Amino acid sequence: MKTLPNIYAKTYNIVASDCNAQREVTLPFLANKILDVATEHADILGIGYADITPKNQAWVLARLAIEMERYPLPYETLTIETWVESVNKHFSERNFCLRNEEGKIYGYARSIWFVIDLTTRKSLDISSFEQLSSCIGNRVCPIAKIGKAKPIVSGEGFIYKVKAGDIDYNRHFNSGKQVEHIINLISMEELDTKYIARFEISYMNEAHFGQELSLERYEETPLNYTAEMKPVGGGAMICRCRIILKDR
16 A cells, blocks of 8 residues: 655746835745645645546635745745545645754744535535545644734725636636735735745635725734735625745
8 A cells, every 4th residue: 555645845937027115025926836836735645636627626715824934035946745634524624834954944824724526616525535544744834823903994995806826726816816816915025124934814705707806904012913915895705815024
């Protein structure tokens, strides 16, 4: 019987096009690569998209938290390691370590996933995914678990209309693009003197091409923000985020 890997890792060589005006890897880049590594591990375990799509099922990312000590720079390497922390009937917790080739830690990430029926859009019981349960390890993720951000009563932001470049192969607003647009709530001046030390996002509902969305942020305490993305004129919340900045 084939032994399945408890930990999966992939290394990326960072180039300038992966980076922002502060000359460090962007948060949307990290979010996308984290999702890619999770997907590849699921493929190896035999529960990836190729395995469950014929059953009319799909993995859905519910929550993601990324906490960084510093961000990779151009021409550095980034290795992302992932492992499953827990599985129950409703969802799976998957963690990540982000480091360089010498083992120096950039940061960590936590994520929560569930599986839906593509027709009903309802979540399914994943307790039968034996590959997940069998590869749970005892590796510790030292960052705090994902919290619950409070709704914004009054904030500041902008209106954004979802465009074709925001839409993924499932024909809804791409999760990485949501991170990108939320980050646009932070000014260039702020990012020149501060960095995003922790970013949490809870994906709550789908958004689609042509929708007008309101993006707002509210400062709960100094350098600690709640952010939201919701349809203009009312409707179900698309995502809610927490952003913690630190001085450079």
